[in-house]
Amino acid sequence: MKGLLIKDFYMMLRYCRTFFIIAIVFEAAAAFLGDGMFLVAYPFIICSVIPMNLLSYDEKSRWTLYSCTMPYSRGQLVSVKYIYALIMCFACVVLTVVAQFAGAAVAGGNLSVNPGILAMMLIPVGLIPAAILLPVIFWLGTEKGRIAFYAVIVIICAFFGFLGADSLDAGSDVIKSLAMRPQVLLGADLIALALLGISWLAAIGLYGKREF
């Protein structure tokens, strides 16, 4: 599977640079300007769709067919995208925490919200889009899966657009109440991970039946 990881790494470097720049700019803006939830969450959303983006390039170049001629199982071909979904989410967590601490340092040492709590709150945002979309795209392909893709993105953006009205700085009731109960956030993270696990198994099953 090492070859698949290397291939996707090269593809990410080439095709997803803009995603990474946007993620850094948004996290920095959220940390330094103390702006709303949307800025913090958006990088998680766009980075969560990177595996789908890579899958789309795979289909376009007919790698999906070519890789089936190599000594990889369908499970491995699926798993590599899930591994990158986890890596992207973890990278966003690190970026958020670092940006929040940097923002606080510049502002004189006061953290508007605990970065750990914030990261825990956003992990599901980074994992759930991939958990929903990857099996659909593995099953139907990127062309047909595109409808599901847009539907999920619109729903998530609308949700965080709505939450954006409560700024982090003002310490919205939602965040405050959740921050008081990190076990709720941990539960949400575990549920998101479980969903990703179920999604992974479903994607292996569906991709195993797919013919090219």
Place this chain on the structure above:
Amino acid sequence: MNALELKNLSKTYKGFKLQNVSLELPQGCIMGLIGENGAGKTTVIKLILDIVKKDSGQVYIMGENTDGENLRELKEDIGVVLDDVGCPECITPAQFDRIMAGTFRRWDSEKYRGLISKFGLEDNKRFGEMSKGMKMKMGIAAAMSHGAKLLILDEATSGLDPVARDEVIDMLYEYTRDPVHSVLISSHIVTDLEKLCDYICFLKRGQVVLCEEKDAILEKYGVIRCSEKDMKIIPPEAVVGVKHSPYGVEAAVKRTAVPAGMSVGRLGIEELFVFMVKEEK
């Protein structure tokens, strides 16, 4: 031992049926898979590699049944070149080397680099910037660099200019000098196959109509040019294809079934192919 053996392989799609395809490719030989567009050549190759699921039948590679997990291991021994190579457009030959090194246990980086250089490909040119011929050469270089015992090429020479095609054909010759190396190649360019192959398998509408040694086919079939009146003397079972024209009749025939005394000329594989395809049209 056979490098590849198919037994009654069948697959049904809406509007197309591949029926009971059987063939045997002995080790050290090259088999050409020929047939018109839509005859089922690519489907056969996809079935061999389990890219599409067979309805029935068996596939044996190096004597081993490919059902279950066996095939994944066997793929270490198979080099495949598809009509579109399938490498992502942003990848360079140098990066592809690292990807394949992480894919095949017996990847020979030195051999791959040598072939890339021999083909005149630049190490850092992206796949998307290459011509069709260059892409094909990169695919062939990759297929030949992991110690594969069986090469499967699907229309791999179709995008190449005559010089590049000749180079590839020479490489395939070179490859099969090793007695354990075998090649299954499908192509529309029957003249290439005629030069290259030991065996010819002719597919028509999802069925094998002919699968024999090339030399046996050339010995077995011939062409008769005669009048409509003389044509009536030839038994129908001797005729595999007929072309009528205002000047007479041209028929591909089985030499042994033709009445004695009739002059039967030499028939090339390509001509035979055209006769057989046009026969029922």
